[in-house]
Amino acid sequence: MARAVTTQRKALNTTLAWIIGLLIFFPILWTILTSFKTEAEAIANPPVFLFFDWTLENYAVVQERSNYMRFLWNSVIIAGGSTILGVLIAVPAAWSMAFVPSRRTKDILLWMLSTKMLPAVGVLYPIYLLCIQLGVLDNRLALVVILMLINLPIIVWMLYTYFREIPGEILEAARMDGAGLKEEILYVLTPMAIPGIASTLLLNFILAWNEAFWTLNLTSVDAAPLTAFIASYSSPEGLFFAKLSAASTMAIAPILILGWFSQKQLVRGLTFGAVK
């Protein structure tokens, strides 16, 4: 009897999870479907779901009009660079906060997080002027540094949470065996925290990939990533939804594929420490 209830509940939970999952995924699915429609079908009322004349014309037009590979390469460099640089800085910072806390550690953590509450547009002009002075407007390196700084609080917080789960005694034992600070972080802590570091890398890569304020405002030609690529297909006068959808699909495809292959690490990273 009890077994039957459990099976029923399982089936209910699975159905519910599928419904919620499909609801969340629906806008992305709709974008992908629209990208294969003509402009007239894209705005048809009632909307057509699957039974339309599938066409690759929008992709051809987008490919012809824009240098997709240049935008993609910029996205990879900016998102990848800022994430790796951020983790390199955050690992020692999170180590010291997790294993050698001071009286002010909690305050510092909160202060770091509070910088995320500042609206980005509030510092647009100072950052823009700095970039002009340093000659790094429309420069990938500048965006790598800026996005790293923006995401650093999240990276430190995530790594701090993972490191807190690792018993301090293991590090103490390593020290007793003669390990120095470098060896302790590199050969003892890092291997144990690899799942946490991997999910931190992934999540921050996604955040940097999707960042659309600084990447739009500080770039024009050379450093413009995929966010600028999408923005170029939005029109105030004219219905180009199918082409916009094709551009959006091309922009999100790499990150969707990455997310698909790394979903286990992502879920683990997001739920780590949530259930004690």
Added chain:
Amino acid sequence: MFSKTVLRATSAIAICAAGTTAFADSHATTITIATVNNGDMIRMQGYTDQFTEETGIAVEWVTLEENVLRQRVTTDITTNGGQFDIMTIGMYETPIWGANGWLVPLDGLSAEYNVDDLLPAMRDGLSHDGTLYAAPFYGESSMIMYRTDLMEAAGLEMPADPTWQFIREAAAAMDDPENDINGICLRGKPGWGEGGAFITVTGNSFGARWFDEEWNAQFDQPEWADALNFYVNLMNDYGPDGYENNGFNENLSLFQQGLCGMWIDATVAASFVTNPNDSEVADSVGFALAPNSEGVDRRSNWLWAWALAIPAGTQQADAALQFIEWATGTGYIELVAENEGWANVPPGARTSLYENPNYQEVPFAQMTLDSILAADPNNPTVDPVPYVGIQFAAIPEFAGIATEVSQEFASAYAGQQSVEEALANAQAITNEAMEAAGYR
């Protein structure tokens, strides 16, 4: 070991980030143009190679969404960032930026360019103190687009100079909820350039105005109450559901699918609704002048131009001017006409285009010209005003104020507050902002 690894990784990132500018081309001069994703602009990008062949000047395009473009070019121009050599801006920005010295005056245009051929309304709107600061790529006004088949079925005939009262009568006759046909589709979406622009020109055609000559808000005057009540009643009775969320694109979509009897909007929409590839009603669209309220000597048509300007911080002013001459000259119009037909040339910028017999055959050409000529940015309202501009007041504060006011109006359209409350809020918002800005 650890520090070496860190050093290597950091260096690799820096090298990748900074050193991969493998896209610079071999041309001696490259100009960067910021623009919007409108059909005519995209078409021009396709012909840029010809300009490069003729002049040796390479062109890089930065295409952005309209609001992003405004924020982006404003940041760049106010900080002298020098990111762009040409900017696509409108009639609102040009006189303000020209007055601030942020744009290069277009005094150096050649004799062949024939600056006197520009439509006077466009030239005036893109000048400050008689100096032209931006060259119009295409211009537009607003007009009525209506379904000739539905109008005929209703037993009505669109007059040459319709009034709002006739529009209401026609909307009632064409409205057919059973077949999902709305009598009329109009903009209601918040935003100074969306619903804000439409309700401003509607106000003009009821004798209302934004400010008196002392910059006092005029939303407490009966003309505004008449205009807003008329609009809300018309749309509630014969407009589509949720019209408070509809802007240009939403209404274009509705009209193209045959779900609107009438639509009053930008003249540039004419080429979309008459294009059989996109529009289900392409062969049954008629055009008429934007309406006015009976007895009011101003129509509800606006004036706008997308124009090319050179920011003062550019290092490539000469090359930029060469491009502007090419893109806004008569040669470009002929190039497009030759390859894509006269209906696809950028409209509303040059007098000679409307004198061309080939272009006169385009069904919406004459009405576009008549609408542009009927708009006077220097005298937009019945009573005198201290500003220039028809659907906007050319002062820096206007965009912010009008966006807030249009949000108040949209909440009245949605039934969240009464028309009287919306007008009272608009009055307070506007006076407060104008006082803070030092106008009052």
